Amino acid sequence: MTRTKCIYCNQEITTPSKEHVIQNALGGLYESTDICCPQCNNYISKYIDAPFTTIFNPIISRIDKFSKTNNTKSEPPCTGYVIYNGQKYIANIKSGKVVSCPELSRQLHCDATKLPLEIVEYKFDLQNTYFQQGMNKIAFNYALASGIDSKLLQHGLHIQKSPSDISSITFNYPLIPFYAMNPIDNYLELETKMGLYHSMILFQQHTRLWCYIDLFNTFQYYVLLSDKMPTNGTPIYKSYAQTLQKPDRTPPELDICRHKDIMIYANQYGVEPCPDIAEFSRRIKNAINKKSQKKKLSDIISAKMNAMPFDYPIHMMSDSSQMMMFYQSLHLYFNENEELQEHNFRTLTVAPKTYNAVPYPDAILHTTKNNQTKLREYTMSKFNRLNSYLCQNNK
Ligand SMILES: [Zn+2]
Structure with a gap:
């Protein structure tokens, strides 16, 4: 069943707008188009998603082949701790490098970033309300995208409207x-x-x-x-799981000299073996292109158990x-x-x-x-x- 009205402002959704259940900036791939209108979507991304996703900057900037669809190149700055002479100092970090460490610089009267500093810890602020709002929104979206009647969720959603516009949306679960x-x-x-x-x-x-x-x-x-x-x-x-790194889709250089090699590749890529090498490479290429980041939760857990x-x-x-x-x-x-x-x-x-x-x-x-x-x-x-x-x- 597709909703036709915006969950927040109750206006008819005339232009569908994609809402990521888990924020796009965090690599979330699950999208829904019948949750809200473009205006409310803007509100949510500006006041709820943006401050929430900033909390995870240390991770976003450090994952190889991270799968978000916008600003794929951006490596946001973050803060963390470095060790110098056995002491811990707070530092500003970008792309895994210390860009400033004011406390240490003051102490030593020099530019501390020139020193051999070891980053030992990143900082995540989970105590702010943005964290609670962001987590709430994910849960709320997932329930809606799973077909839960919005009336059952109303009690935790607070909306303030000015005569013309929505002035605030807050979640309270x-x-x-x-x-x-x-x-x-x-x-x-x-x-x-x-x-x-x-x-x-x-x-x-x-x-x-x-x-x-x-x-x-x-x-x-x-x-x-x-x-x-x-x-x-x-x-x-209902459950959902996904990995965060884009799978490597470069087709392998096949090195086949024995029949056995075909079996080894067939197993590795989960394709039917075939003596025609051109056909066999095509099958492998297809299998690689189909590799999805979406996973069954049970597969992730079973792999760990194994x-x-x-x-x-x-x-x-x-x-x-x-x-x-x-x-x-x-x-x-x-x-x-x-x-x-x-x-x-x-x-x-x-x-x-x-x-x-x-x-x-x-x-x-x-x-x-x-x-x-x-x-x-x-x-x-x-x-x-x-x-x-x-x-x-x-x-
Ligand atoms: Zn709306």
């Missing part, structure tokens, strides 16, 4: 930071090789509608979109209750054929002691109410992983 509450999630998030992707899961639990958002596989939050969902009918579930050493639980689980948590969460997420049971992933977790399956966001809320330590530790670990990835890319 609760944001709950994710943290890995079971050993499988802990493994997936902290023990596997760092790979950058975005994912979203829209799901219903009783009367609640949640959207789980994971940006750059680091910024992970649940957004509570509604607690007045009708419970007749199948609960809503990389788990078989003796991982023995080395990582210190006691029998942890071992039990490990196997129960494995059982919760994967069936006997080791396929991901997507509906359970990030929507449910395993409760300690009882080992029952419990709703994920509620379990987080419950545990963090009196103690934020685990959440802080997890967030730090995720940041450290991202930072070492970005700082490594500087070299």
